[in-house]
Structure formats: structure tokens, C-alpha cells
Amino acid sequence: MxxxxxxxxxxxxxxxxxxxxxxxxxxxxxxxAGRFFVLFGPSSxxxxxxxxxxxxxxxxxxxxxxxxxxxxxxxxxxxxxxxxVFQSFALYPHLTVFENLAYPLREExxxxxxxxxRVNETAAMLKLTHRLERKPNTLSxxxxxxxxxGRSLVRHPKILLLDEPLTNLDAKLRHDMRAExxxxxxxxxxxxxxATPDELEALSMGEEIAVMRxxxxxQRGTPEELYERPxxxxxxxxxxSPHMNMLKAKxxxxxxxxxxxxxxxxxxxxRKTAAAGxxxxxxxxxxxxxxxxxxxxxxxxxxxxxxxxGDITIVSVETGKEVLRMVLPEAKATSIKVGDPASIYIDPxxxxxxxxxxxxxxx
Amino acid sequence: xxxxxxxxxxxxASGVGEAGWGHTLIVALVSLIYFLPVLMIIFxxxxxxxxxxxxxxxxxxxSLFGLIPDQFVFTPTLENFGQVxxxxxxxxxAAEPTGFDVFFFNSFFISSVSVLLALVIGTLASYGFSxxxxxxxxxxxxxxxxxxxLPAIVVIIPIILMFRTVGLSGSYLGIIMLYTAFNLAFTIxxxxxxxxxxxxxxxxAARIDGSxxxxxxxxxxxxxxVAGLAATFVFGLILTWNEFLFALLLTGVDTRTxxxxxxxxxxxGGRGTDWTLLASIETLFLIPVFLVTFFLQNHLLRGVTFxxxxx
Numbered sequence: 122m123x124x125x126x127x128x129x130x131x132x133x134x135x136x137x138x139x140x141x142x143x144x145x146x147x148x149x150x151x152x153x154a155g156r157f158f159v160l161f162g163p164s165s166x167x168x169x170x171x172x173x174x175x176x177x178x179x180x181x182x183x184x185x186x187x188x189x190x191x192x193x194x195x196x197x198x199x200x201x202x203x204x205x206v207f208q209s210f211a212l213y214p215h216l217t218v219f220e221n222l223a224y225p226l227r228e229e230x231x232x233x234x235x236x237x238x239r240v241n242e243t244a245a246m247l248k249l250t251h252r253l254e255r256k257p258n259t260l261s262x263x264x265x266x267x268x269x270x271g272r273s274l275v276r277h278p279k280i281l282l283l284d285e286p287l288t289n290l291d292a293k294l295r296h297d298m299r300a301e302x303x304x305x306x307x308x309x310x311x312x313x314x315x316a317t318p319d320e321l322e323a324l325s326m327g328e329e330i331a332v333m334r335x336x337x338x339x340q341r342g343t344p345e346e347l348y349e350r351p352x353x354x355x356x357x358x359x360x361x362s363p364h365m366n367m368l369k370a371k372x373x374x375x376x377x378x379x380x381x382x383x384x385x386x387x388x389x390x391x392r393k394t395a396a397a398g399x400x401x402x403x404x405x406x407x408x409x410x411x412x413x414x415x416x417x418x419x420x421x422x423x424x425x426x427x428x429x430x431g432d433i434t435i436v437s438v439e440t441g442k443e444v445l446r447m448v449l450p451e452a453k454a455t456s457i458k459v460g461d462p463a464s465i466y467i468d469p470x471x472x473x474x475x476x477x478x479x480x481x482x483x484x
Numbered sequence: 485x486x487x488x489x490x491x492x493x494x495x496x497a498s499g500v501g502e503a504g505w506g507h508t509l510i511v512a513l514v515s516l517i518y519f520l521p522v523l524m525i526i527f528x529x530x531x532x533x534x535x536x537x538x539x540x541x542x543x544x545x546x547s548l549f550g551l552i553p554d555q556f557v558f559t560p561t562l563e564n565f566g567q568v569x570x571x572x573x574x575x576x577x578a579a580e581p582t583g584f585d586v587f588f589f590n591s592f593f594i595s596s597v598s599v600l601l602a603l604v605i606g607t608l609a610s611y612g613f614s615x616x617x618x619x620x621x622x623x624x625x626x627x628x629x630x631x632x633x634l635p636a637i638v639v640i641i642p643i644i645l646m647f648r649t650v651g652l653s654g655s656y657l658g659i660i661m662l663y664t665a666f667n668l669a670f671t672i673x674x675x676x677x678x679x680x681x682x683x684x685x686x687x688x689a690a691r692i693d694g695s696x697x698x699x700x701x702x703x704x705x706x707x708x709x710v711a712g713l714a715a716t717f718v719f720g721l722i723l724t725w726n727e728f729l730f731a732l733l734l735t736g737v738d739t740r741t742x743x744x745x746x747x748x749x750x751x752x753g754g755r756g757t758d759w760t761l762l763a764s765i766e767t768l769f770l771i772p773v774f775l776v777t778f779f780l781q782n783h784l785l786r787g788v789t790f791x792x793x794x795x
Contacts, residue, residue, distance in 0.1 A: 208685075
């Protein structure tokens with residue numbers, strides 16, 4: 122574990138099946154105390170089951186769950202110091218906002234004076250003070266979300282689990298809540314495990330991200346690590362917007378050059394495990410493609426499609442049979458039209474190389 | 485002032501009185517036709533015997549300031565209601581108690597106890613069926629309903645034999661057990677559908693907040709199905725309160741309920757049917773169910789879980 126920080130949560134070899142459906146398969150990761158940790162992956166890869174396992178709502182078939190170094194695999198839910206915000210908010214519909222926020226404290230047998238104090242503090246922090254007497258169904262989506270968050274925070278949990286908490290909000294609110302969540306994390310310093318299928322949320326909020334696939338973690342690291350050194354084509358395809366260009370290629374006879382549809386490429390750092398003639402996939406970030414300067418080894422191409430996005434424009438260029446996406450700043454993109462010739466430049470040191478058979482990165 | 489919809493926490497879209505007068509008038513007319521038999525019974529209860537079967541029929545207790553011709557107007561009286569409880573049985577002798585105070589108590593006692601009992605047991609059972617499904621869950625639910633698939637007259641024969649054998653015939657315990665069992669099928673099916681509708685996430689949230697399973701049921705699930713409890717209670721009560729066949733065959737003199745007693749009161753003595761007496765018993769008999777339904781109707785109309793969980 123980095124910096125010698127004690128893990129707040131550690132899962133080792135967790136497996137869980139529902140009937141014949143395998144939800145989690147040999148899932149292992151740990152989360153350092155105080156970390157904003159993101160579980161990232163499309164729907165039904167097991168993110169929710171993972172959170173529910175940590176919370177204790179799901180008993181794993183095998184494997185071990187530790188919280189603060191203690192084995193909690195088969196312990197009851199209470200006593201874990203874990204709270205959770207559900208995607209559906211899951212507010213208590215028959216209770217007022219005040220009672221919703223007070224509920225976990227009442228279950229902890231906190232004195233009623235203390236309950237009033239803490240509920241009011243939490244409500245003030247989340248700008249809910251004027252809504253305390255209302256029932257959840259009379260609140261807007263954003264307010265319901267804040268009540269759900271408040272109900273989790275009022276307990277001062279050591280570990281906060283967030284299951285796609287922003288999915289049900291509109292775009293503007295989602296943006297505000299991202300900032301709000303980061304602020305709350307800084308303020309309270311609790312460990313957060315945040316599940317999301319949204320790449321932007323994962324990259325902008327996560328201090329560390331675990332990318333999940335089929336019930337297991339395929340790569341974990343900081344957002345920069347995942348972006349710069351994706352371990353396989355799956356991660357490479359999920360992280361980074363617009364998505365990475367992927368091209369079929371072959372390792373050359375010298376096992377150092379790569380024969381690609383864009384010509385031969387020889388990165389400075391050789392891939393030691395590359396075998397001559399092996400099928401490969403090369404990945405090129407759209408941001409690593411630029412218009413060629415004079416004297417550079419340019420690739421001739423034609424403008425295929427322009428997608429202006431305000432300050433940047435996604436430009437698709439056609440070269441041979443391949444279509445590549447690249448990103449140009451607005452200023453450079455205004456002068457070009459579909460069908461124009463363009464010469465582009467790709468630095469061979471920027472390309473990502475994967476094995477075609479396994480999808481794993483070639484080292 | 486808050487509108488009715490706001491008061492009940494409903495969204496604006498289903499505002500009250502949004503339909504036009506034309507539609508409202510049609511529905512009012514149909515409702516009146518529905519209500520007409522009940523209205524006739526209530527009016528008859530207040531008529532003197534002589535006017536009960538007169539032709540043309542008397543239709544109104546008042547002339548409405550001369551709007552209604554005199555031959556259609558009856559003179560309201562409360563005498564019939566007195567007759568329900570004390571009546572001259574043999575002409576010439578003094579009035580004697582009819583026992584209807586006991587019959588009303590029996591009806592009240594038997595139906596409320598059995599409906600409440602069925603509600604308690606059935607709610608627990610339906611929660612179990614909904615949240616902790618057995619292997620072959622639906623089979624058991626189906627079996628529970630089979631008792632209600634046959635006409636009561638068919639089911640009653642084995643029940644009479646069993647009750648005779650164990651001596652439950654004519655006792656409070658017997659009829660309460662029978663009604664409870666019959667209401668259970670209905671209660672379990674009704675309440676299960678209400679529990680199935682609830683969001684499981686809400687219960688899981690309570691578990692994470694530290695609630696035990698019993699508290700999840702008592703403090704989270706039960707309050708959300710209050711509307712269902714009220715509806716089930718009212719329907720169960722109406723069915724049980726009006727039940728005739730089982731009561732006829734399985735209650736004794738002391739445990740007789742009003743529907744049975746009513747039948748015997750009006751057809752005894754060979755004097756033909758005493759319509760005003762019948763109508764006044766019926767009117768009195770209507771009041772308790774009417775009141776219960778009236779006071780619970782807010783709950784019947786109200787969806788407690790409306791709009792709290794996004795799906």
C-alpha cells in the first residue's frame with residue numbers, strides 16, 4: 122500500500138453468484154483510509170454488488186472482507202461504520218426530511234437534543250433547513266439527493282459508499298453535486314467508495330480508480346495512470362474522451378518495429394515481450410494526433426467529419442481504409458472543411474501497443 | 485388554502501374537479517341509480533307501516549315547499565327503530581326485548597375480531613411471502629386462494645361436519661376462526677401486492693442505518709402500506725359484516741349475527757314480511773360499515789409511496 126497508509130477496506134478473492142449469474146469473480150482491491158476511490162465500469166459489471174458486499178447487505182460466497190484490518194466477511198451490518206447512498210435515493214417516504222435525517226441517529230440511540238443539533242447542522246450544510254418538515258415526495262430531485270447524502274453523513278461514517286448517486290440528476294445538478302461531493306470529502310476526510318459508469322465523474326472525482334469488468338478489477342490506478350498507461354484495450358477504450366483510436370497491426374521481423382495501416386512505427390522504448398510476426402493492436406489517443414509541421418514524417422489523409430464542441434473540435438480524418446479521430450483547438454479547426462486534404466503527424470513514442478490475442482498491453 | 489391534492493401530498497397533475505360539468509353530471513346520475521336501492525331502504529325505515537307499500541309510492545319525507553304533491557310525501561317516524569329492539573310479539577301483550585342488541589354486538593364483535601386477526605396474521609404472512617420467498621412460493625399462494633374458488637355452499641358442508649365433531653358449532657371461537665381463515669386468503673393476496681410494490685432499497689437503507697429486521701418491518705415497511713391495511717380492513721369488514729350463509733349454519737342463539745337475525749325477525753309469526761322493520765334493521769346495520777369506510781377513505785385514496793423513489 123502506498124505511503125504506508127492503512128487500508129480502510131480490503132476485499133480479497135470475493136466471489137458472489139445469484140443463481141447461475143456470477144456477479145463477482147475473485148474480486149480483490151483495497152482502499153486507503155481517507156481516499157476518494159472510484160469503482161468504474163458499465164452497468165452490470167458488479168459495482169453495486171461490490172458496494173453491497175462492503176455494506177454487509179450481500180454475503181459473499183467466498184473471499185474475505187476487511188474493514189480497518191478486521192474481518193467483517195460474515196459480521197452483521199451494524200457496527201461496520203459504513204453508510205451508503207443509493208442510486209434510487211431510497212428515502213423513507215413516510216417520514217419528513219427531519220425524520221429521514223434523524224433515523225440513523227435514533228437507531229444509534231443518540232439523545233434527542235444531540236439528534237436535533239446534528240440534523241440541523243447537516244441540513245444547514247446541505248441547504249435543506251427550509252425543507253425539514255416536508256415529505257420526500259414533495260422535494261425536487263436535487264433536494265432528494267441531498268437528503269439521501271445528509272442521511273449518510275449525519276452518522277459521521279468512517280466509510281461512505283455512493284452507488285451512482287448522480288445518475289438520476291440532470292446535467293447541471295450533476296455538475297454542482299460533483300463539486301459538492303469533493304468539498305464534503307475534503308471537509309470530513311472519510312473514505313469514499315464511489316461507483317459510477319460515467320467516465321467524466323470517475324476521472325474528475327477519483328483519487329484512485331478501479332476499472333471493473335465481469336465482476337473483477339482489471340486495472341486500478343490514479344486517473345493519470347489509467348489514461349497514460351492503460352493495461353489493456355478494455356481500459357484504453359473506456360478511459361479518455363474522445364475514445365482512443367484502435368488499429369490492427371503486426372510486430373515486424375526485428376520485433377521492434379510495428380507494421381500498422383499508417384506505416385511502420387518504431388517507438389524508442391522497445392517492447393521486450395514482442396515476438397516477431399505477432400498480431401497486435403495499436404492505440405492512439407486523439408489528442409496525440411496533430412497536424413504535421415514542415416519536415417515531419419506526415420501521413421496523408423482527408424478530412425472526413427467535423428464535430429465542433431465549442432473550444433475544441435473533434436476531427437475525423439480518413440487515411441487509407443482507416444478513420445482516425447483527432448482533437449483540434451477551435452482556432453485551428455475553423456479554416457478546414459470536410460474533404461480537404463490534411464497531413465497528420467503521430468509520434469511513435471505516444472502509441473499504445475496491445476496484444477491482439479489477449480488485449481493486454483505489450484511490455 | 486391548500487387544495488385537496490396538496491393536502492394529501494399528491495402532485496398537481498391529478499387535480500380534483502378537473503373533469504368538466506358534463507362528465508360529472510353523467511357520473512352523478514349513474515351514482516344515483518346505484519344508490520337508489522339504499523336510499524329506498526333508508527326512506528322506508530322512516531315510514532309508517534301503512535305508507536311503506538302504498539301505490540303510488542311515497543318518495544320524499546318533505547314536500548320541498550310544495551314542489552312535491554302530497555300523495556308522494558310520507559310522514560317520517562322513528563317508531564320503527566324502537567321496534568327493532570322492543571316489540572309486541574303476541575298481540576295484546578306488552579312489548580318485549582327482541583335480542584337485537586345482542587345480535588348487533590355479535591356482528592360487531594365477530595367481524596371486527598376476525599378481520600383484525602386476519603389482518604395481523606395475513607400482513608405478517610404476506611411480508612414473509614414477499615420478502616422471504618419459499619421454494620415454490622406461488623404454489624402456496626395459489627393453495628391459499630383455493631378456499632375462495634368454490635361457492636361457500638360447497639365448502640360449508642365439510643366445515644359443518646368438522647365443527648360438529650369438535651364442538652365448535654355455535655361458539656364465538658368457531659365462527660371467528662372460520663371468518664379469520666376466510667379473510668386470510670384475501671388479506672395475504674392484497675397485502676402481498678402492496679409489499680411487492682415497495683422499494684427494496686428503502687429497506688436496505690434502514691438496515692445500513694442500523695435497523696434490525698423487526699424494525700425494518702415495523703418502522704419502514706408497515707408505515708408505507710397503511711393505505712393497503714386500510715383498504716384490506718374495509719373490504720374484509722364489508723364481506724364479513726354481511727356474511728349470511730356461514731353465520732346461518734354455524735352460529736347459535738347466543739352468537740347469532742344481524743344478517744341471520746334479520747331474516748328470522750321479519751319472516752316469523754306468519755304475518756308476512758314487515759317491511760318497515762326490515763328497513764330499519766338494515767339502516768342501523770349500514771351505519772357501522774359506513775362510518776368505518778368514511779373515516780378510512782383518506783387512506784384508501786392516498787398512495788403513501790407516491791413519487792418517492794425514482795425507478
